[in-house]
Structures are given as structure tokens and as C-alpha cells.
Amino acid sequence: MKIIAVIPAYNEGTRVGNVVSEVAKYVEKIIVVDDGSTDDTAQIAKKAGAIVLTHIENCGAGAATMTGIDAARMLGAEVVVTLDADEQHSSDDIPALLKPITDKKADMVFANRFGRRNNIPLIRRVFNGLGNIITFAATGKWVSDSQCGFKVFGPKAVSQVDLRMSGYEFCTEIVRESAQHRWRTAEIPAKVLYSEYTLAKGQSFANGVRTALKILLRSFLR
């Protein structure tokens, strides 16, 4: 199976190089989508061996992920692994996430940061819980860690996924896509490494509320 990793990145020059080097052990190609960064994210990712696509303007994590998936399809990917560029995910979890796909037991695999003992700040747990509830209200499908960027798309999901939401709402949209296309899904516990850097880059409360409203509005209007 041709496995390609997609990493959306915005001003991750200090981290993206390490992520690319680590992920390269498990996948055939890596696509980094530089989402209008003002730092040297693109150059560092390229130097580390990734294919780099650049958004001339910052469009959001959802748009960057979809650009990466489109590019992976054009390169003939059968399986796509998406993960964040800030080193919060451990690339060593990739084989475990790939297993349900290679065993043909799932079309889409969600990493679950709450499925194992991880040092996650309480505020993060609360916000992720709210994200799960909103996702359930909008899609009718419960996913234990719906807002995690670490996912694996199997062949069916790679061919059918079509994300229209540009920002962080895309995580909920992926759950919606899995319900709409009736993909078989699996959840695999994964490690998460929160650092001061990662926590500082998280969403603000106001942004979270805006994201929630967008999700509910869109799900009603579709």
C-alpha cells in the first residue's frame, strides 16, 4: 500500500524538520502544506525531505489538510496519515494506527489521546470533551477524541473525503464524512506530548466558541 503523510504547518519552523525526519521512517512520502507561514517552515520541511506545497495566504488547518490529501491522491496514495507539525504526536504510533487499515477492518482510524495514560492539562480535557459533544450534536456520531489531528484514511476514505471547512472545524467535518459515507472507523490510543510550546499554540476560548457556532450552523444548512 502506498502510504503518504500529510502535515499541515503554520509557522512551525522550529518543529517541522524533526517531525518530517521521524515520520519518514513509516511512510513512503511526506507532504507538508505550508499554510502561509511567515517563518522558514517551507525551507526547513523541504530540507528534511518533504514535498512542500505553499498556501500564499493562511487559510486554516482544514484547508491545508485538504490540499495535502488532494496532493496525496495526485501522487497515487492509497493510505493517508495526517498529523500535526508541532511534535505533539509520536510517529511511533503510526504502525498501530495503520493496522486496522492494512487488516481491512476500518476505512478510517482516529487516534485517541485519552485512551492511554497521557499527561493532559485539565483545561485541554474540558475543551476536547466539549468538542466531542458538539461533534456528536452535529453529526450524530460519537468519537472519543474527535479534535485530534492524528488520523489515518484508508483507500475508501482517501477517495471519498471532501473537506469544505477551512479552520479547526474540519475535525468535526471528518467525523461527519465518516458518518455520511458510512466508513468503518476505529480508535487507537496514542501518545501525546504537550509542551509549553504546544499549549501556547492552542485555540483561544473565543476561537473555540466561533468554531462551535460554525459547525452547528453549517450542519443545519447543508
Add this chain to the structure above:
Amino acid sequence: MEFTAYQIITPLISFVAIAYAWNLVFKQKKTIWEALLWSVFWGFISVIAIYPNSLDYLTAITGIKDRENAVMVTSLGVLFFIVFYLVIRLENLEQRQTRMTRKLALKDIDKTKK
């Protein structure tokens, strides 16, 4: 029980809206959950149209009884709709810009393939 034209037309519109939503489910463009939410919303509108007295408890809570209050609430509703329409238009513009940016980025992948 005598029905007014409004009480006949509104449930018919609701029926069409609900049928349309479920048709989208069969075409795999809408999820079952979304169609359910849509059905509940339009079902509620129909119930209000057929049994207007069901809103009596609402007037008791809100105090919207006389004409002036009704005009105020309707105006708020119209303003809400205008804001809603503008939000949708802005969203569409934002999506168009995103599509253009994404297309430009994907041009680079053709070079990679060659």
C-alpha cells in the same frame, strides 16, 4: 375545525422541505442525523401553524401579547435574518478565496510529479 390558507400551505412547505432533506440523505449528500434535525425543525413549524394555540404558553413566558411587541419581535427576526444572510455571504467569499489558494498550491504538485 376550519383551516386558513396559512394552515394548509405551511405544512405543505414543511412536507416538501422534509422530503427534500431525506432525498439528500438517499443521495448521500446529507447525514441521517442532519435530516432528523431538519425534520424536527419543520415539524415544529407545522405544529405551530396547525395548532397556533400551542404558542399560548410562549406568550405567557415572554409577554408578547399586543401588536407593538409583535412588531418589535418581527423586526428583530428580520434583522437576525439579514445578519444571517451576510454571514453566509462572507463564508462563501472566504471559501472562494480558500479554493483559489488551494488550487495555486496544488500547481506545485504537478511539477513534483514531472
